[in-house]
Amino acid sequence: MGRLILSCALAGCLAIGMFWLLTAPERSDAALLSGLEGDARRGEAVFWAGGCASCHAAQEATGDDRLVLSGGRAFASDFGTFIAPNISPHPEAGIGGWSDLAFVDAMRNGVSPDGRHYYPAFPYTAYRLATVQDMLDLRAFIDTLPPSAQPSLPHEVGFPFSIRRLVGVWKRLHMPDGYAVSGPLDPVAERGRYLSEALAHCAECHTPRNRLGGLDRDLWMAGAPNPNGEGRIPGITPDRLSWSEADIAAYLRDGFTPDFDSAGGHMADVIRNLAMLEDADRAAIAAYLKALPESE
């Protein structure tokens, strides 16, 4: 009997140990940054392509207020409501006191400075594919923005999703180790793939999710239910979107469809970000959309 209890306890310990091991946060090595330095001017384009202001600026912020990254915007999901934190360069309320390595770990591994998993409402599943240089440039740019003293608010997430360690399991299942579109691409579409998959995270909205909230990579950009419950987010694979490349690029700049209706929903906000990029970058995104595999 005693032996049985002992072996059960052992098995339990083993299971817990395995869980702990499998869900351990992945950290970057400091060597990753050696010889690299951030350039704030280049970082501005990374910032707009990455869409940080859409989540980290205050709700309804317009104009220069979109550069005040005080957080506070709420995102409802099946797992609870997530509230974007303050990522302004304020030393206490924001991320002003962070090392560059801590920032890169947050962006590419979804891990906080104190070693906890972030929830994937923060689209690090995309930023993971970004270059370290781009992330350092981004950090340098954020450092030039106005600090905000507004404290970050706690998420409204119930048990068991409140256990961040569980996100480690989710990451094992859903963290991508490469691009969704793997085929050989010409250099323009390749640039578009980087912008779309690593920075602008188009798939977060345009790709349907499985029950755990992971992206269904077999239906990449095939369209998805709208999380707000109203209507659907359209598919943008070539079989679903017949617009010319020039029309797509123009839409990403001025927000007008080929028949001059205007973009609505969250896309209007995405376009406010993408409008800040060079024409060549929007043309690259359009070329990437044309290179997507058909979804039917």
Place this chain on the structure above:
Amino acid sequence: MSLARRVTLPAAILSLAIGAAAYAQQEFSGAINARQGHMQIMAFNVGILGNMARGNTEYDAEAATTAASNLAALAMVDGRGYWVPGSDNGAVENTRALPAIWEDMAGFGADWQAYGEAVTGLQAAAGNGLDALRGAMGPLGNACGACHDDFRQPSD
């Protein structure tokens, strides 16, 4: 209660309900057509400018100025007659107008005002060469998009 009455009473209530819904549909169809028509005339004039800005048609200062003036005139139209309470997409079909319009009339009005301001900028730019026109299209798209973002159901 006879069988006939047992069947007809609920049927009557049901048909009354359907009748009421149909009545609401009919009551608002004029208003919905009018406001969608207003939007379509806006889109038509934006199209004249947008096709020039995108290089699909030749830039023509006079035609551009006319389209911008039309958009300014359309911004002045008082549409309160067709943004009627009860005609949202939850209550009637064939409209994408969200109930938020009537829950936040001030916000809706502010977005309409912002559209008017974008059009003023456009009016100054449209006849001033292709580059000026291209520059003014972004703010215009923002003004249309800001309102559609909050007050129009995304396309299905």
